[in-house]
Amino acid sequence: MTHGRAVTGRLAGIARHAVPKGPMEVLDAAIVTLDGGVDGDTRGRLKPGGRGRRQVTLIERRDWDAALAEIGHAIPWQERRANLLVEDFDLPQMPGTRLRIGPVLLEITVECDPCHRMDAIADGLQAALKPDWRGGACSRVIEGGTIRVGDIIRIEES
Template sequence: MTGRLAGIARHAVPKGPMAVIDTAIVTLEGGIEGDVRGRVKPGGRGRRQVTLIERGDWDAALAAIDRDIPWQERRANLLVEDFDLPHIPGTRLRIGPVLLEITMECDPCHRMDAIADGLRAALTPDWRGGVCTRVIEGGTIRIGDTIRIEES
């Protein structure tokens, strides 16, 4: 099963605006270059270096609240389409040359309700808010790259 990388976003400062980009360098030490959340802190495990959300899950959440909001407002780094993100920590995903390992569900925070009433609840069921990952192998990713589960 393969899908496609449909969006890349990053934010340079905590709570800062998300910048949508077409290409990103991904590193083991910093996640997506220029994204404040990707840097592994001293003694940290880097469990939230890169976050992913499915287009279908984002669309379902918006339908539940009857709103149209750009995907990057979710504050995820990567938007994937035609792909079901596994809900199993330890699963490895290949996007172009980059290898990511799912560490946990990306729980929606209270900031989602600041964007639109009910958005947090709409993102809560069935890992609809996406997944958090750590970088296993870095490289450059681009919109249109294939995403797939990496067989061990």
């Protein structure tokens, strides 16, 4: 442990949605690219002139579980609509921090604010995800590659 943070964690889930507002598909492995994020995910594509701030989204299992406990529901993690579920790891709440997952390097860009669609899943879910970056983090792809459930996640020292 460093300053109360886990040095490494584990990639516990991968998901994507092919069309906006479409169903989430849970995967065991995925290709992540610089121009497309998680292969086949509609949100990962770089728009012309865009900065790719939301290419890949991540959420901590501990935060998802805490939000669900607060509202008294059991809901699969992919309903959060995040691409990656991490466990035993505290996502850095600092834009510019780089994370290594297998061969892939991601850079945290912004907090992934929960939208009103969360309340359509369960009443109160949006509010339960608001404190302390519980809704997760958005990132851009710096180095691509193939990731698999079970891969180690760590902060990349610069």
